[in-house]
Amino acid sequence: xxxxxxxxxxxxxxxxxxxxxxxxxxxxxxxxxxxxxxxxxxxxxxxxxxxxxxxxxxxxxxxxxxxxxxxxxxxxxxxxxxxxxxxxxxxxxxxxxxxxxxxxxxxxxxxxxxxxxxxxxxxxxxxxxxxxxxxxxxxxxxxxxxxxxxxxxxxxxxxxxxxxxxxxxxxxxxxx
Numbered sequence: 001x002x003x004x005x006x007x008x009x010x011x012x013x014x015x016x017x018x019x020x021x022x023x024x025x026x027x028x029x030x031x032x033x034x035x036x037x038x039x040x041x042x043x044x045x046x047x048x049x050x051x052x053x054x055x056x057x058x059x060x061x062x063x064x065x066x067x068x069x070x071x072x073x074x075x076x077x078x079x080x081x082x083x084x085x086x087x088x089x090x091x092x093x094x095x096x097x098x099x100x101x102x103x104x105x106x107x108x109x110x111x112x113x114x115x116x117x118x119x120x121x122x123x124x125x126x127x128x129x130x131x132x133x134x135x136x137x138x139x140x141x142x143x144x145x146x147x148x149x150x151x152x153x154x155x156x157x158x159x160x161x162x163x164x165x166x167x168x169x170x171x172x173x174x175x176x
Contacts, residue, residue, distance in 0.1 A: 027175055051159050052113030055152075058104065061111070065104045066144035068139075069096060077138045083129045110163040122170035129176040 028068050055061055072078055079085045102119035109117045120123065143164070147157055 029093055034108060050112035051156060052111035052154050055111055058113065059106055061107050064146045064150060065100055065107060067149060068109045068142045069100045069103060071142045071145065072139060074140060075142060078135060081135055126171045127173060131172050132174050133172050136168055136172050
């Protein structure tokens with residue numbers, strides 16, 4: 001299935017709700033992670049599956065994280081930031097695999113999965129990168145492109161976008 005881009009629930013991500021940027025990401029109207037899923041829970045047939053389950057679980061989330069993490073490293077807009085460019089050139093080769101693990105754990109936890117994010121606090125992890133709101137949005141755009149690649153449904157995408165947006169105050173430390 002992977003060669004056909006559309007992945008089933010066990011292989012990839014049928015619905016990792018996106019972390020959008022640009023037009024899809026807005027700084028207003030944040031929704032707490034999983035809030036939309038909680039609102040929709042309790043349908044006539046019982047409790048709705050969590051966002052984590054609707055996304056396809058850990059393997060599907062990891063596939064999306066793998067794709068967008070590789071794209072971030074070569075993104076020309078993000079490489080305009082001297083700190084990001086330096087990290088990409090000197091640290092990525094040895095640190096990116098672990099970073100992908102942490103990102104997968106973070107997204108899985110945001111989506112209501114059976115995981116707890118145990119990495120560095122986001123403020124600490126990003127402080128030396130001096131990220132702007134535009135750079136945060138561009139990372140979101142890469143996530144959306146990965147989600148589009150795996151044909152993630154709009155509902156799940158928007159729930160994840162909302163969850164991603166909650167991290168903006170912790171990650172953005174520089175003005176444009």
